[in-house]
Amino acid sequence: MANIFKLPASLPTEELFETLLKSEKVLIERIISTGQTTPPGEWYDQDTDEWVILLQGEAELSYADGSRIKLCSGDYVFIPARCQHRVDYTSSEPPCIWLAVHLKKSTEIEDSRGSHSSGADES
Amino acid sequence: MANIFKLPASLPTEELFETLLKSEKVLIERIISTGQTTPPGEWYDQDTDEWVILLQGEAELSYADGSRIKLCSGDYVFIPARCQHRVDYTSSEPPCIWLAVHLKKSTEIEDSRGSHSSGADES
Numbered sequence: 001m002a003n004i005f006k007l008p009a010s011l012p013t014e015e016l017f018e019t020l021l022k023s024e025k026v027l028i029e030r031i032i033s034t035g036q037t038t039p040p041g042e043w044y045d046q047d048t049d050e051w052v053i054l055l056q057g058e059a060e061l062s063y064a065d066g067s068r069i070k071l072c073s074g075d076y077v078f079i080p081a082r083c084q085h086r087v088d089y090t091s092s093e094p095p096c097i098w099l100a101v102h103l104k105k106s107t108e109i110e111d112s113r114g115s116h117s118s119g120a121d122e123s
Numbered sequence: 124m125a126n127i128f129k130l131p132a133s134l135p136t137e138e139l140f141e142t143l144l145k146s147e148k149v150l151i152e153r154i155i156s157t158g159q160t161t162p163p164g165e166w167y168d169q170d171t172d173e174w175v176i177l178l179q180g181e182a183e184l185s186y187a188d189g190s191r192i193k194l195c196s197g198d199y200v201f202i203p204a205r206c207q208h209r210v211d212y213t214s215s216e217p218p219c220i221w222l223a224v225h226l227k228k229s230t231e232i233e234d235s236r237g238s239h240s241s242g243a244d245e246s
Contacts, residue, residue, distance in 0.1 A: 001194070003199070021224075
C-alpha cells in the first residue's frame with residue numbers, strides 16, 4: 001500500500017513521472033507538476049488513449065481546436081489517442097498531483113510512454 | 124470534464140457504482156460507500172486484476188490470509204485476480220470515494236463486473 005498524496009521530500013525541477021502499475025493493458029502513473037507547462041508551439045500527441053484525473057492543485061489544458069479547460073482537484077478528462085492537447089498551466093503551491101491511466105495498444109511493447117516522459121512531441 | 128468528489132444530492136443505501144470509462148481493456152469506476160461492508164463469511168473473488176485508490180473517507184480491507192489494511196484518503200492497493208479480500212469497514216462521514224481500475228481479461232466481453240456490483244461472491 002502507498003499513498004498518492006505523499007510527496008518526496010524535495011521535488012525535481014522537471015515534472016516527476018512515477019509508474020504505479022504497468023501491465024500489458026495499461027500504464028497507471030502519478031505525475032507531479034510544479035509549474036511546468038508544454039513548451040510554446042508544442043503539443044502532446046499520444047498514440048494511446050489516456051484517462052487522467054487531477055487530485056491536487058490547479059491546471060489548465062488546451063486543445064488544438066482552441067478550447068480550454070480549467071481543472072481543479074478531482075476533475076477528470078478522457079483524452080483520446082491523437083487528440084492534440086497541451087498543458088498551459090500547473091500550480092506549484094500546492095503541486096499538481098495527476099493520476100493518469102494510459103490504455104496501451106495491444107501491439108505496444110512494454111515502455112510506451114516516450115511522448116509523455118519527454119514532456120511533449122514536436123509540433 | 125467531471126469531478127470525482129462531486130456526490131449526488133442523496134446517496135442510495137447500497138454502494139453506488141458508476142462507470143467512468145469502459146473499454147475493451149479496462150473498466151474505470153467510481154464507488155461510493157457509506158458504511159457498507161462485505162457480508163460476514165463472504166469474499167470478493169474477482170477474475171480480473173484491480174487497482175484501487177481511496178480518495179475520500181476511511182476503510183479497512185482484509186485478505187484470506189488474515190492480513191488487514193487500513194486505508195485513508197490517497198491510499199492505493201493492487202488486488203490481483205483471485206486474491207480473496209473483503210471490505211471490513213467503510214466510513215459514512217465522509218462517504219468513501221473509491222476509484223477502481225479493473226484490468227479486463229482479453230477474452231472478456233463488455234460487462235465484466237458482476238462480482239463487483241453484487242457486492243461479493245459466495246464464500
